[in-house]
Amino acid sequence: MSAERTTSLPLAGAASRTAPHDATPGATQAAPGSLPIAETFVSVQGEGRLAGVPSWFVRTSGCNLRCAWCDTPYASWRPEGSARTIDDLVREARASGVRHAVVTGGEPMIFEPIAALCAALRDAGLHVTIETAGTVWRGVHADLMSISPKLANSTPAPEQGGAWAQRHEARRIDLDALQRLIDAHPERQLKFVVAAPTDLAEIEALLARLHNWRNEDVLLMPEGVTPEALAARAWVVEACVERGWRYCPRLHIELFGNTRGT
């Protein structure tokens, strides 16, 4: 699949100017009107309500979390990329010829200029989806807010995460940010990565502490980056049927495997 990416330049040294939510070494702050970008590419959306829709993706570099199973370590554990201006990004999005833009990460919401990028993309006539873990509240306009709260299964073991294990666990759920995102975005999805049936009780407990969401907002996506691992998750379908939630396939894994830029 075509992948027009930025060059991969290390962002080391920029950490001291990161947003307060992001104590990420090597992740990122760019000049006003620009954002640290790990990659851009054109593909089909692989997950959620708009699965299959041709989209231009922009992946900001840097994350305030460190999921154990993160499939974009080049935007979290080992952030890379280069600063790009909003004007440049919007020009590229328009030139891509597709009508949907997906603003993803990393965690795009840790960057203040993300609101201006989304506004400019929408002004250019693109439908904008923001993909976020829902730990940061920021007033932004999006046509679809795709929120993926991280469950306990995301927390790295101390030997994997070091200091990040505790930091991740403390940050992964922010009820106030989640509720504000839900309230501000009627067009939304709550996408949970599930690894075992025990995750279901955790999701239900979290949803019980939130309001204003609908059953059809809730999507369960099996964890796994191989078609074989995903095929072993029939229990996820059953859980969705029982609760009126949605099963969320990972189309890009099915089509391309765990490949960057797809």
Ligand code: SF4
């Ligand atoms: S929130 Fe997303 S980008 Fe950040 S560590 Fe988790 S999976 Fe990776």
